[in-house]
Amino acid sequence: MLQKLEPVDGRRNMKDPKIQESVNAIVRVAHGMEMEPAIHPAVTHLKDNEVVLRIKEFSLWYGKTQTLFRISMDIPKGKVTALIGPSGCGKSTLLRSVNRLNDLIDGVRISGDMLLNGDSIYAPEVDVIELRKRMGMVAQKPNPFPMSIYENVVFPLRIDGIRDRRILDEVCERSLRGAALWDEVKDRLQDSALALSGGQQQRLCIARAIAADPEVLLMDEPASSLDPIATAKVEELIHQLRGEYTILIVTHNMQQAARLSDFTAFMYMGRLIEYAPTGILFVKPQLKETEDYILGRFG
Amino acid sequence: MYVETVTPEQPQKITTSQHGSKAVKRFVALSSYGSPYLWLMGGMLGISLVMIVGLLLLILVMGSSTFWPQKIVQFETVDGKRHLGEITRTETYKPSNEQVGELPEAYRNKARQFLESQEGFSKRYLVRTGNYELTNTHFHWISDFQIQNTTYPEWAFVWERVSWGRFYGILKGFQVDGKTVTEDPWETYRLFQEQFPGVQKKRKQIYHLEKEVLGSLNSRLEKARLKVREKELNLKKATGESREARQRELQEAIDAYSSLKEKLEAEYGNVRSRIETLKAETKRHGVLMQVTDGSVVPVPLATIVRGYPANQLGWLEKLSVYWDRWKEFLLEEPREANSEGGVFPAIFGTVVMTLLMSLVVSPLGVIAALYLREYARAGVLVSAVRIALNNLAGVPSIVFGVFGLGFFCYFLGTSIDRLFFEARLPNPTFGTGGLLWSALTLALLTLPVVIVASEEVLAAVPNSMREGAYACGASKWQTIQRIVIPRALPGILTGMILAMARGAGEVAPLMLVGAVKLAPELPIDGNFPFIHLERSFMHLGFHIYDVGFQSQNSEAAKPMVFTTTLLLILIIVILNLVAIYLRNRLYRKFISREV
Ligand SMILES: Nc1ncnc2c1ncn2[C@@H]1O[C@H](COP(=O)(O)OP(=O)(O)OP(=O)(O)O)[C@@H](O)[C@H]1O
Ligand SMILES: [Mg+2]
Numbered sequence: 001m002l003q004k005l006e007p008v009d010g011r012r013n014m015k016d017p018k019i020q021e022s023v024n025a026i027v028r029v030a031h032g033m034e035m036e037p038a039i040h041p042a043v044t045h046l047k048d049n050e051v052v053l054r055i056k057e058f059s060l061w062y063g064k065t066q067t068l069f070r071i072s073m074d075i076p077k078g079k080v081t082a083l084i085g086p087s088g089c090g091k092s093t094l095l096r097s098v099n100r101l102n103d104l105i106d107g108v109r110i111s112g113d114m115l116l117n118g119d120s121i122y123a124p125e126v127d128v129i130e131l132r133k134r135m136g137m138v139a140q141k142p143n144p145f146p147m148s149i150y151e152n153v154v155f156p157l158r159i160d161g162i163r164d165r166r167i168l169d170e171v172c173e174r175s176l177r178g179a180a181l182w183d184e185v186k187d188r189l190q191d192s193a194l195a196l197s198g199g200q201q202q203r204l205c206i207a208r209a210i211a212a213d214p215e216v217l218l219m220d221e222p223a224s225s226l227d228p229i230a231t232a233k234v235e236e237l238i239h240q241l242r243g244e245y246t247i248l249i250v251t252h253n254m255q256q257a258a259r260l261s262d263f264t265a266f267m268y269m270g271r272l273i274e275y276a277p278t279g280i281l282f283v284k285p286q287l288k289e290t291e292d293y294i295l296g297r298f299g
Numbered sequence: 300m301y302v303e304t305v306t307p308e309q310p311q312k313i314t315t316s317q318h319g320s321k322a323v324k325r326f327v328a329l330s331s332y333g334s335p336y337l338w339l340m341g342g343m344l345g346i347s348l349v350m351i352v353g354l355l356l357l358i359l360v361m362g363s364s365t366f367w368p369q370k371i372v373q374f375e376t377v378d379g380k381r382h383l384g385e386i387t388r389t390e391t392y393k394p395s396n397e398q399v400g401e402l403p404e405a406y407r408n409k410a411r412q413f414l415e416s417q418e419g420f421s422k423r424y425l426v427r428t429g430n431y432e433l434t435n436t437h438f439h440w441i442s443d444f445q446i447q448n449t450t451y452p453e454w455a456f457v458w459e460r461v462s463w464g465r466f467y468g469i470l471k472g473f474q475v476d477g478k479t480v481t482e483d484p485w486e487t488y489r490l491f492q493e494q495f496p497g498v499q500k501k502r503k504q505i506y507h508l509e510k511e512v513l514g515s516l517n518s519r520l521e522k523a524r525l526k527v528r529e530k531e532l533n534l535k536k537a538t539g540e541s542r543e544a545r546q547r548e549l550q551e552a553i554d555a556y557s558s559l560k561e562k563l564e565a566e567y568g569n570v571r572s573r574i575e576t577l578k579a580e581t582k583r584h585g586v587l588m589q590v591t592d593g594s595v596v597p598v599p600l601a602t603i604v605r606g607y608p609a610n611q612l613g614w615l616e617k618l619s620v621y622w623d624r625w626k627e628f629l630l631e632e633p634r635e636a637n638s639e640g641g642v643f644p645a646i647f648g649t650v651v652m653t654l655l656m657s658l659v660v661s662p663l664g665v666i667a668a669l670y671l672r673e674y675a676r677a678g679v680l681v682s683a684v685r686i687a688l689n690n691l692a693g694v695p696s697i698v699f700g701v702f703g704l705g706f707f708c709y710f711l712g713t714s715i716d717r718l719f720f721e722a723r724l725p726n727p728t729f730g731t732g733g734l735l736w737s738a739l740t741l742a743l744l745t746l747p748v749v750i751v752a753s754e755e756v757l758a759a760v761p762n763s764m765r766e767g768a769y770a771c772g773a774s775k776w777q778t779i780q781r782i783v784i785p786r787a788l789p790g791i792l793t794g795m796i797l798a799m800a801r802g803a804g805e806v807a808p809l810m811l812v813g814a815v816k817l818a819p820e821l822p823i824d825g826n827f828p829f830i831h832l833e834r835s836f837m838h839l840g841f842h843i844y845d846v847g848f849q850s851q852n853s854e855a856a857k858p859m860v861f862t863t864t865l866l867l868i869l870i871i872v873i874l875n876l877v878a879i880y881l882r883n884r885l886y887r888k889f890i891s892r893e894v
Binding site for chain 1: 677761763764765766767768769770771772773774777781782785786887
């Protein structure tokens with residue numbers, strides 16, 4: 001469809017010059033014209049110890065189709081960074097690349113690298129299992145395991161071979177409280193996790209993700225299947241976790257991004273378009289594309 | 300985009316308004332009408348259902364009616380003979396002229412008239428008349444035009460006996476030590492009921508003595524003999540200075556054997572004489588029966604299993620006979636070349652074999668499926684393995700039997716015998732058909748079912764669950780062990796159910812690798828080591844084949860085919876129900892509310 005479009009004025013009968021400009025922007029990206037991403041100095045001149053995750057020239061292919069294009073960005077320590085962008089632009093892919101979940105998919109190829117606290121993630125000698133233990137992840141769709149609520153939460157500890165009931169109990173309660181689920185399930189911890197509602201399952205997955213005290217928390221639309229009250233609880237949780245954890249969160253909800261995050265990155269068609277402190281990105285975006293997306297003109 | 304496109308290929312609709320009043324009849328593909336296909340599919344389903352339900356119903360009706368006590372009818376035929384027995388089957392046929400010609404002169408015309416009134420057709424009855432030792436037959440065909448008189452004698456009795464089949468007659472008296480004590484049927488019946496339990500008890504004692512006591516004596520002696528044989532073999536192999544020690548050992552064994560033999564022989568004689576006295580005691584009482592030729596014959600109580608005045612039974616008494624027969628069928632051993640008595644050893648053999656098979660096939664199949672699905676890289680080799688598996692499922696089961704016989708019994712079995720049971724040679728221990736080899740053969744037979752079913756369920760485990768586990772830092776094995784297997788377990792059980800049903804109903808390979816017509820011992824008993832995997836065993840499927848097609852008295856055995864089939868189906872249903880119950884519990888635990 002996009003092939004039919006060309007960035008030439010006047011071909012189509014479009015009155016609003018703003019729309020025309022946006023279309024041109026889309027077409028520029030679609031044609032793979034190299035565009036320098038607009039990255040705010042606040043996130044370019046970070047010291048090494050302020051950065052938790054450094055993404056360097058990262059590209060990814062699913063088979064023959066390239067999904068991520070030379071993405072470079074630094075995720076600051078102890079802050080909440082939001083990834084926004086239209087559906088299919090590669091936010092989940094980027095997130096899953098951080099803990100190398102994409103390794104599991106046949107035919108995935110990458111180039112570039114990421115550094116977690118200075119350690120390469122994609123170097124050949126990296127122990128992927130150890131790497132993943134340093135991160136927690138909340139998937140886009142809740143994925144509780146077929147076991148009890150309790151076992152779900154302490155799963156990351158179980159696989160480390162921790163058997164001490166005291167530790168497990170404590171972690172379970174702390175994580176569930178953290179995910180604002182404790183009061184709802186404290187009387188039925190031994191029930192199957194699959195009997196929980198969708199929103200409860202989502203929070204259970206959050207509890208599981210924070211159980212092992214990860215360095216980075218990756219959240220892919222953690223509030224997508226939650227009602228406003230539960231969403232508020234999860235947002236409250238993210239607020240609390242800020243500072244303690246570094247959080248990388250994908251969201252489709254602009255207000256949420258604006259409320260929650262310290263920094264926001266706008267992605268489009270596999271590229272990083274703009275990356276800046278949230279206050280700046282939402283108020284005074286550098287690029288036309290970003291502004292259009294934020295104001296809901298496309299995507 | 301704002302441009303609306305019209306693709307030129309899109310057919311233009313022809314409407315009557317464009318063409319005035321000329322209605323254009325459009326061609327409409329048959330496939331656009333749903334209903335014929337619906338009927339077709341419904342019809343197919345209906346046919347399949349009718350066939351399945353029909354078969355099950357036939358088995359159910361025939362199988363469950365076998366044991367219901369019938370009335371005893373007495374036909375008086377025109378040639379003056381009488382036939383006493385139960386009607387087992389009725390059919391209509393067209394008698395030939397010669398058949399009528401064989402009748403006595405006086406009745407021929409009457410019979411012809413009778414046949415003409417029925418358009419030449421006659422009804423004939425298959426009457427089970429029993430009394431094989433007197434008449435040399437168990438059954439008689441009697442056609443309606445031969446019948447002069449039909450009665451149901453009040454004191455007609457049927458005796459089911461330990462051997463020679465059933466005995467039909469009219470109760471005439473009771474004998475003690477060869478002397479008639481009464482000729483009154485009521486008194487006779489009362490005496491029978493009084494004496495019979497004692498006789499049964501003694502018979503049980505005799506059985507116990509013969510089977511268990513003598514059996515254990517024999518096995519003790521056999522063990523001592525094996526020891527001697529073993530020492531002999533050791534001596535043969537020994538060289539140099541160890542020979543002397545071996546020689547001494549052999550001598551010790553021989554001495555032990557002969558002293559044991561002496562001791563046991565005394566015991567043996569003891570038991571024998573006890574058996575003889577018991578036997579003599581059971582032979583003291585007998586009932587006198589009048590048979591159809593008018594003579595009176597004694598039937599010793601020792602030979603009787605069950606008996607009842609068939610024409611006097613009320614509904615409840617019939618039910619109790621019916622129940623009693625089922626009990627015998629389920630709990631006793633067969634008699635009379637399997638056509639009478641129970642099938643307990645066969646039930647036992649079937650269940651033990653099926654469980655053993657499941658025990659072997661489930662881990663094998665599940666591990667194979669796990670490897671194929673979780674570890675093996677998709678490629679030519681894996682595809683080839685899959686194709687081979689699917690083809691394996693289509694190999695005729697007898698081929699598995701041949702393989703089992705060749706590989707398990709002859710190759711593995713004889714090797715085991717040579718290594719561990721040398722003393723028993725040339726009698727094979729594992730080198731012949733047996734429980735273990737049967738279970739292994741059937742495990743091989745059902746392996747494709749389990750693998751294919753398990754693979755399917757493993758594939759159905761949502762990837763998001765696996766990813767969740769990996770994201771927590773689980774290794775591949777931890778993910779499989781803690782997430783994939785529990786989640787797939789209910790489905791794996793379903794595969795096992797299928798395999799069990801298939802395995803339990805299989806006969807052909809078993810005929811080669813261990814199922815026998817009559818096994819002297821159960822595969823599990825009280826003698827060390829309690830589970831005798833090398834023993835041959837009885838199997839319901841084989842029993843059906845044997846009773847139905849190899850039996851001398853096939854007419855009497857026929858109903859047993861249905862009853863045994865019914866039982867086999869019931870056992871499979873029960874095994875399935877247990878597995879389904881387990882699966883549902885697991886299902887509720889692991890999967891239920893997941894969307
Ligand atoms: N396993 C896969 N194999 C092939 N292509 C994939 C795979 N997963 C994602 N893609 C493709 O990669 C692109 C980016 O997908 P991704 O899931 O990262 O988008 P997203 O930004 O998270 O979208 P959404 O907001 O809808 O979740 C999409 O075009 C998608 O079709
Ligand atoms: Mg996504």
